[in-house]
Amino acid sequence: xxxxxxxxxxxxxxxxxxxxxxxxxxxxxxxxxxxxxxxxxxxxxxxxxxxxxxxxxxxxxxxxxxxxxxxxxxxxxxxxxxxxxxxxxxxxxxxxxxxxxxxxxxxxxxxxxxxxxxxxxxxxxxxxxxxxxxxxxxxxxxxxxxxxxxxxxxxxxxxxxxxxxxxxxxxxxxxxxxxxxxxxxxxxxxxxxxxxxxxxxxxxxxxxxxxxxxxxxxxxxxxxxxxxxxxxxxxxxxxxxxxxxxxxxxxxxxxxxxxxxxxxxxxxxxxxxxxxxxxxxxxxxxxxxxxxxxxxxxxxxxxxxxxxxxxxxxxxxxxxxxxxxxxxxxxxxxxxxxxxxxxxxxxxxxxxxxxxxxxxxxxxxxxxxxxxxxxxxxxxxxxxxxxxxxxxxxxxxxxxxxxxxxxxxxxxxxxxxxxxxxxxxxxxxxxxxxxxxxxxxxxxxxxxxxxxxxxxxxxxxxxxxxxxxxxxxxxxxxxxxxxxxxxxxxxxxxxxxxxxx
Numbered sequence: 001x002x003x004x005x006x007x008x009x010x011x012x013x014x015x016x017x018x019x020x021x022x023x024x025x026x027x028x029x030x031x032x033x034x035x036x037x038x039x040x041x042x043x044x045x046x047x048x049x050x051x052x053x054x055x056x057x058x059x060x061x062x063x064x065x066x067x068x069x070x071x072x073x074x075x076x077x078x079x080x081x082x083x084x085x086x087x088x089x090x091x092x093x094x095x096x097x098x099x100x101x102x103x104x105x106x107x108x109x110x111x112x113x114x115x116x117x118x119x120x121x122x123x124x125x126x127x128x129x130x131x132x133x134x135x136x137x138x139x140x141x142x143x144x145x146x147x148x149x150x151x152x153x154x155x156x157x158x159x160x161x162x163x164x165x166x167x168x169x170x171x172x173x174x175x176x177x178x179x180x181x182x183x184x185x186x187x188x189x190x191x192x193x194x195x196x197x198x199x200x201x202x203x204x205x206x207x208x209x210x211x212x213x214x215x216x217x218x219x220x221x222x223x224x225x226x227x228x229x230x231x232x233x234x235x236x237x238x239x240x241x242x243x244x245x246x247x248x249x250x251x252x253x254x255x256x257x258x259x260x261x262x263x264x265x266x267x268x269x270x271x272x273x274x275x276x277x278x279x280x281x282x283x284x285x286x287x288x289x290x291x292x293x294x295x296x297x298x299x300x301x302x303x304x305x306x307x308x309x310x311x312x313x314x315x316x317x318x319x320x321x322x323x324x325x326x327x328x329x330x331x332x333x334x335x336x337x338x339x340x341x342x343x344x345x346x347x348x349x350x351x352x353x354x355x356x357x358x359x360x361x362x363x364x365x366x367x368x369x370x371x372x373x374x375x376x377x378x379x380x381x382x383x384x385x386x387x388x389x390x391x392x393x394x395x396x397x398x399x400x401x402x403x404x405x406x407x408x409x410x411x412x413x414x415x416x417x418x419x420x421x422x423x424x425x426x427x428x429x430x431x432x433x434x435x436x437x438x439x440x441x442x443x444x445x446x447x448x449x450x451x452x453x454x455x456x457x458x459x460x461x462x463x464x465x466x467x468x469x470x471x472x473x474x475x476x477x478x479x480x481x482x483x484x485x486x487x488x489x490x491x492x493x494x495x496x497x498x499x500x501x
Contacts, residue, residue: 010313017312018320021064024194024306025321026328028351030217030336031344032067033295035133036075038084040217040336041225043067044329045294051322054285054297055315059278061271063257063264063304064318065285067295069351070121070256071249073128074387075295078245080144085293086236088229092290093237094249098283101250107258107275114398116364116371118259119357120378121252121391126355127383129348136345137173138166139215146383169214169342176203176346194306196347203343217344219337222329227293248388249296257282257299264301267308302351370401407432409457411440420449426456431463441471450475450483457488 025047033043043066050065079087101107131149135142138160143152159166176199183195207214237246261273278299285297307317328335357364357375365372374397382390409427416422423441444450452472454460472483 011316013311013313014317015320017307017310017317018324020194020310021303021307021312021317021321022324022328023197025064025066025303025325027196027200027339027344027347028069028300028302029067029325030339031347032069032072034217034341034344035069035072035129035136035348036067036295037079038075038087038295039220039225041220041222041329041333042294044222044325045226045292046289046297047325048322048329049285049288049292049294050297051318051320051325053288053322054281055318055322057277057281057284058274059281060261060264060273060299061315062268062308062312062318063261063273063278063299063301064307064321065257065282065297065299066303068253068256068298068300069129069348070125070355071253071296071298072348073125073132074245074248074252076132077386078249082236082242082245083233085227085229085233086242087295088227088290088293089233089237090242090246090249090290091286091294091296092229093246094253094296095283095286095288095290097246097250098254098286099280100283101254102276102278102280102283105276107254107277107279114371114374114395116368116374117378117391117394117398118255119360120375120394121255121382121387122355123357123375124379124382124390125387126352127379128387129352129355133345133348133352137170137342137349139169139342140166150383165213168212169340172203172207172212172214172340173342173346173349175206176200176343177350179203180347180350200339200343200347203346204339207340207343208338212340215341217336217339217341219333221333228291229293244388248391252387252391253286253296253298254279254282260299260301260304264299264304264308267305270313370405374398374401403430404432409433409437411437413440413444418449420451421445422451422453424453424456428459429454429457429464430459430461434464434467437464438467438471441468441475444475446475452483452485454488455486460488 029043029047030040031043033040036043047066054065075087078090082090128146128149131146131153132142135149135152135156138156140156140159143149160170161167179199179202180195183191183198206212207216236242258275258278261275261278265272282297282299289295289297303321307321310317312318356379361372361375364375374394377397378390378394381393384390407428407430409425409429412424412426414422414424421444423444425437429437441452452468454468472485476482
């Protein structure tokens with residue numbers, strides 16, 4: 001702080017950046033909370049904790065934390081299945097797990113998660129988010145599950161086209177989306193105010209001016225909305241399904257935060273992120289949010305990018321953005337109650353569309369087809385099943401793909417003088433390539449002397465070792481001469497027992 005006081009230029013930049021981040025965060029905090037099926041104030045609580053508490057902790061100096069659209073689907077499903085009271089318990093336990101992972105230095109390992117899985121996760125979340133918020137744009141209850149949302153679209157279209165309040169609300173939401181799409185195309189001077197705030201403010205002004213019959217955000221008050229979990233709430237999450245939800249919260253929130261940190265580090269030349277400390281900071285924030293019964297938090301790339309682009313130099317900007325959120329929630333709570341739900345749904349529809357990496361998919365398909373398949377399968381699995389199962393499937397596919405690609409091997413058969421044949425196997429001999437190895441070896445004639453050269457192998461797993469030994473024994477029984485083997489270099493020559501010389 002003394003450094004800031006000595007450098008008024010840095011202080012002024014941080015204050016201005018904090019105001020920009022506040023204006024970006026305000027509609028998103030409220031919108032994410034409403035879309036998650038919880039009181040709007042709980043989104044502000046998470047934003048306040050992300051600013052005042054996490055903003056002051058070490059880790060990343062410029063990225064901003066708060067409620068994220070990426071967790072909206074998971075939070076909504078958790079509230080529907082376990083209840084609002086249990087949400088605080090789930091978030092609290094997830095925060096404690098993040099603390100443990102950070103203390104054990106697991107932060108750096110989250111960077112090893114396949115980018116295709118992360119992009120597929122975000123695309124799947126975006127699809128479910130858009131499908132759900134399209135119903136909210138028409139002030140209509142959304143069906144459960146991704147397939148249910150898809151199946152209900154014709155009925156939704158019929159309700160909108162028939163006119164009435166559904167059409168009015170949908171036009172308000174569509175107008176909000178239109179403003180968000182057009183806003184980046186305006187001159188830089190006009191874009192001083194963030195697009196989400198302008199879009200929501202215009203939708204609210206139109207709704208109030210014409211007294212449109214659309215649903216608005218329900219306001220409870222900050223203290224009334226905060227509900228720390230009780231002992232009974234802990235009992236509600238003592239199920240296998242709840243454990244899976246906790247793990248999903250922990251892994252997805254951690255991955256999203258640390259991927260965001262990596263992206264933010266590329267935007268500035270200041271101090272780099274300490275991933276383990278950042279993971280612990282997120283854990284402390286989620287523990288506190290859980291204790292308050294609020295939404296889970298992650299580092300959010302939209303707010304973080306706005307912070308860097310606005311000229312922030314220190315963590316003061318993100319701390320102050322939390323202070324502005326607190327003052328707004330405490331002094332102007334009634335201002336939330338005039339916001340139409342359709343406008344917030346429009347903001348989230350736009351955010352959901354941006355989560356899908358549409359522009360990157362075609363180049364990825366041309367250059368890394370396997371990665372594109374993992375991305376699409378992960379997204380579709382999330383839509384068809386749920387977030388946790390979809391991500392697990394994506395991770396399994398990524399591991400299988402890596403295992404397949406690293407098990408490259410080459411089998412070369414050549415004839416030498418005297419009728420001798422040499423079968424040379426090079427590369428990595430794993431069970432994944434075993435069918436090909438046996439197919440090549442079993443095609444060799446049994447009446448010729450054969451030398452099996454394994455000296456070029458870098459790896460020989462147990463399954464291949466046993467299969468080669470058995471093949472040599474079978475060939476020795478059927479052939480005129482035994483197989484002679486050259487064992488792999490650096491690998492114990494147990495294969496020699498299968499041959500006689």
